[in-house]
Amino acid sequence: MHSHTSLEFLIKQAEQLAEKRARKDIRPGWLTEFIYEAAELFVPLADTGRVGYDCRYNEGGWQVLFYLGDAEIFGGRHDGCRARMAFDFDLKLLLDCFSRVDSILYRTLREDLDLQLEEGNMIEIVGCLKETETSDAVTVGILSRPPEEAGPGMRMLPSGAVEPV
Structure with a gap:
């Protein structure tokens, strides 16, 4: 009987947490849909990616x-090191999501954008998305x-297998 009460408490706590997260998300629905669509345009060159x-x-x-998350290496002499995951990204399909494109830039980054980036590159597109409620x-x-604050998205195991974190 005691374990039954604990289970009910945990279920109720999970429901409250889900409601709290839903209230915190201030993104409009069209933006959330776009995020899911754009994420599908990443094609990891390994079998999997996050x-x-x-x-x-x-x-x-x-x-x-x-971004595509790094892999953290487990085992061997590089245990704990992070490895970049190679990927392709279809920019044409991303541009098809826009009704208007104001600018497209290729940027070389060094500590930019309020994020902790060591170095890197970015394609930046500014414009209006199709199917939005705003212009x-x-x-x-x-x-x-x-x-850096993203942490690893994948684990690279000694066998060579890659799995999501």
Whole structure:
């Protein structure tokens, strides 16, 4: 009987946490849908990969930065080191998500964008997304490497297998 009460408590606690997360998400629905669509455009050159993103609202409007998570190596002499995951990204399909493109930039980064980036490159597109409820511009960036605070997205095992964290 005691374990039954604990289970009910845990279920109720999980439901409350889910409601709290839903209230915290201030992103409009069209932006959330775009994030899911854009994440599908990453093609990891390994069999698997994990897409991450950073989404913020600032004075210029919404900014969404995408990246493919690094792999943390488990075992061997490189245990604990992080390895970049190679990927392809279809920019044409990303551009098809826009009704208007104001600018496209290729940037070499060094400690930029309020994120902890050692170095890297980014494709940045500014414009209006199709199927939005607003004509405000959105900034979309595709980062060549994840920010430091993102942590690893994958584990690379001694066998060579890669699994999500």
